[in-house]
Amino acid sequence: MDSQWQKGFVPMNFKRLLGAGLLVAAVGGSGFTVASEHQSGEADFKNYCASCHGASGVGDGPVAGSLKNPPADLTALAAANSGTFPKKKVKDIVQGNKDYDKKFRTHGPADMPVWGNVLYEDSDDRKSIANARINNLVSYIESIQK
Numbered sequence: 001m002d003s004q005w006q007k008g009f010v011p012m013n014f015k016r017l018l019g020a021g022l023l024v025a026a027v028g029g030s031g032f033t034v035a036s037e038h039q040s041g042e043a044d045f046k047n048y049c050a051s052c053h054g055a056s057g058v059g060d061g062p063v064a065g066s067l068k069n070p071p072a073d074l075t076a077l078a079a080a081n082s083g084t085f086p087k088k089k090v091k092d093i094v095q096g097n098k099d100y101d102k103k104f105r106t107h108g109p110a111d112m113p114v115w116g117n118v119l120y121e122d123s124d125d126r127k128s129i130a131n132a133r134i135n136n137l138v139s140y141i142e143s144i145q146k
Helices: 013-030 036-051 087-095 115-122 127-143
Strands: none
Touching: 036 115, 036 127, 087 115, 087 127, 115 127
């Protein structure tokens, strides 16, 4: 057996990896969280979507009754699309797409903000992080389909 694998020996790369892990944990405590796809999508759903769409996504959020248009039941999107979740369409609506603004007036200038812009600003204007958060949010919505 090589001496580097003897009991008690800690390789230098492992120490660096451990240090990087501690750094990530420290950053996690500062508001930037390192979470799985489902967890971060769920957190953003609760922060940005649940007030209208409800915690379970059925459209029964606490402010739903005060909106001009009732919020969609986000748990029924796949069922309304022949059993296939319309991932691109949902992503376009969440991040903002001028072609959908005409059809889905609650997304955009009418009742609901375009969350892509909000997530971009909330991600310190880092497009890659905002895109990941949008993808995670869409994946979370896909996970709550009936």
